Amino acid sequence: MEITNSHPLALSVGVTLDRYIMHRQMAFPYASGDLSQLLRDIALAGKIIHREVNRAGLIDLTGEMGVENVQGESQQKLDMIADIRFYRALRNGGEACAIISEEEEEIIHTGNDNGKYVVAIDPLDGSSNIDVNVSIGTIFSIYRRTTPVGSKATLDDFMQGGRKQVAAGYILYGSSTIMVYTTGHSVNGFTYDASLGEFILSHPDMRSPADGQIYSYNDGYLPEFPDGVQHYLSECRKRRYSARYIGSLVADFHRNLIKGGIYLYPATKKNPEGKLRLLYEAYPLAFIAERAGCLAVSQEHSILDIDPVSLHQRTPLFIGSQTMVEELVSTNSRQPML
Numbered sequence: 001m002e003i004t005n006s007h008p009l010a011l012s013v014g015v016t017l018d019r020y021i022m023h024r025q026m027a028f029p030y031a032s033g034d035l036s037q038l039l040r041d042i043a044l045a046g047k048i049i050h051r052e053v054n055r056a057g058l059i060d061l062t063g064e065m066g067v068e069n070v071q072g073e074s075q076q077k078l079d080m081i082a083d084i085r086f087y088r089a090l091r092n093g094g095e096a097c098a099i100i101s102e103e104e105e106e107i108i109h110t111g112n113d114n115g116k117y118v119v120a121i122d123p124l125d126g127s128s129n130i131d132v133n134v135s136i137g138t139i140f141s142i143y144r145r146t147t148p149v150g151s152k153a154t155l156d157d158f159m160q161g162g163r164k165q166v167a168a169g170y171i172l173y174g175s176s177t178i179m180v181y182t183t184g185h186s187v188n189g190f191t192y193d194a195s196l197g198e199f200i201l202s203h204p205d206m207r208s209p210a211d212g213q214i215y216s217y218n219d220g221y222l223p224e225f226p227d228g229v230q231h232y233l234s235e236c237r238k239r240r241y242s243a244r245y246i247g248s249l250v251a252d253f254h255r256n257l258i259k260g261g262i263y264l265y266p267a268t269k270k271n272p273e274g275k276l277r278l279l280y281e282a283y284p285l286a287f288i289a290e291r292a293g294c295l296a297v298s299q300e301h302s303i304l305d306i307d308p309v310s311l312h313q314r315t316p317l318f319i320g321s322q323t324m325v326e327e328l329v330s331t332n333s334r335q336p337m338l
């Protein structure tokens, strides 16, 4: 029996993340490969967390740590594990000189003062879903440092603004684990094949539908939402759109990115500035959203145009299909949103 290239037993495994990154790098003759290595380091940490998430119930990784993070939220064990795993992968990789994390109050210096990049990270997004086996994720944002290489990174390196991100992405630990990221051009998704230990290109050049029929928000807070938002949501209901809310931003965002939809988390009494964090939740997802044809706003402003002032600042977030976000904003301009 002759085995040819197209023989069903010899099907190609597809384009691995490593190979994809290498090819992309070749498109930039002056690229040093540092950003490529940093993306690989993040993927490595993602593989480790994939393993920990999958067996969390077997190795006592569920439940709370019994301490609170800088947000005043009770830290889950997996929040800490993910935080440590990313710190180690970025420290050992050598490309990131500093990190900010949802789980840490201050800037974390990795000791790689010659590293050219800084990373803002939500090591585990959707913490309330960890113990109940619902999709959770990791969100990351990368900047080229502005402080001199060789020196200690400072707050300035993280206060550059959303449009200065050089890369952003997320890893979704769901029915499959997928890493989605952009370096400012196309958005691509790579599904993890644990049997090979490789992320494989499964969602090339992701483009989101211009419109959608899915809306995602926590209905428990509806009475506190501004009139403009309540009016928009009642329109969605009238049109019999589907209400879908997983309670993990990454998972709700990913579904809406693929199917068309909108995720809303306005300011509430509990979170008058909004709940989601600008630097490691809103900025990176807005960077991806805009490159996939979506919009991300807070009130009238694009999320990427909000000036950063502090490491853990929050923002209202409305993100999703262009037509839906535009309609929400115009509904707002007719009725006060906040």
Ligand SMILES: O=P(O)(O)OC[C@H]1O[C@](O)(COP(=O)(O)O)[C@@H](O)[C@@H]1O
Pocket: 102, 122, 124, 125, 126, 127, 128, 218, 247, 248, 249, 250, 275
């Ligand atoms: O429980 P609520 O108020 O609906 O908030 C859910 C939102 O908060 C988050 O869990 C915040 O992220 P973390 O889990 O990383 O703290 C989002 O993932 C999610 O969309």
Ligand SMILES: [Mg+2]
Pocket: 122, 124, 125, 126, 249, 281
């Ligand atoms: Mg989060």
Ligand SMILES: [Mg+2]
Pocket: 079, 102, 122, 123, 124, 125, 126, 127
């Ligand atoms: Mg988190």
